Amino acid sequence: MNTLTAQRPTGAFVGASWAALFVGAVTYVTGLWNAQMALNEKGYYFTVLAFGLFAAVSLQKTVRDRLEAIPVTGIYYGLCWVALGLALLLLTVGLWNATLTGSEKGYYAMAFLLALFGAVAVQKNIRDIALFERLNPASSEADA
Structure with missing residues (x-):
């Protein structure tokens, strides 16, 4: 028996969540904008961010759907986990092999997360x- 209960999130948590999303994404993109790297590298890191954001939201949605007894196929659920893992792996490999300083690598990793x-x-x-x-x-x- 699955009984749904709901609590409305506080305004502070909603605001903090939006702030975390925008600060992380804007900081990451600002770093790319100002970086001294080739345009194709900037495109790689931007694509990894977009892919990671999509994968994280999609995974959260599938997990929540399953909790609310909304059907989700096992293959899609697995693909969401794989996509998020790939985004993290692509960022890690890209930063590991980048000719950036350690502080720059940490900057991108923390903004991404x-x-x-x-x-x-x-x-x-x-x-x-x-x-x-x-x-x-x-x-x-x-x-209202």
Whole structure:
């Protein structure tokens, strides 16, 4: 028996989640913009960020779907894990072989991880708010 309960995330957590996503992504992209590397390298790192963000959100959605008894095929669930692992591996290999200083490598790694965390938290908040509003329609109307 699967009973759904919902709590609305606090405004502070919602704000912190969006801030983590934007600070991580903007910091990462700003670093790429100002980097002294070839355009194809910048494209590689930007693509890894976009791929990682998509993979993290997709994985969070499939995990949440399974928790809410929404059908998710095993192959898609597995592909989400593989995609997130590949994004992390591609960033790791790229930074390991890059001719950047250690502090620059750490900068990109931390901005990347912050953006991934933010994307997962934002997706979680969106789902929590939607579930809360679906289960508590009177509360949603009072907020409007």
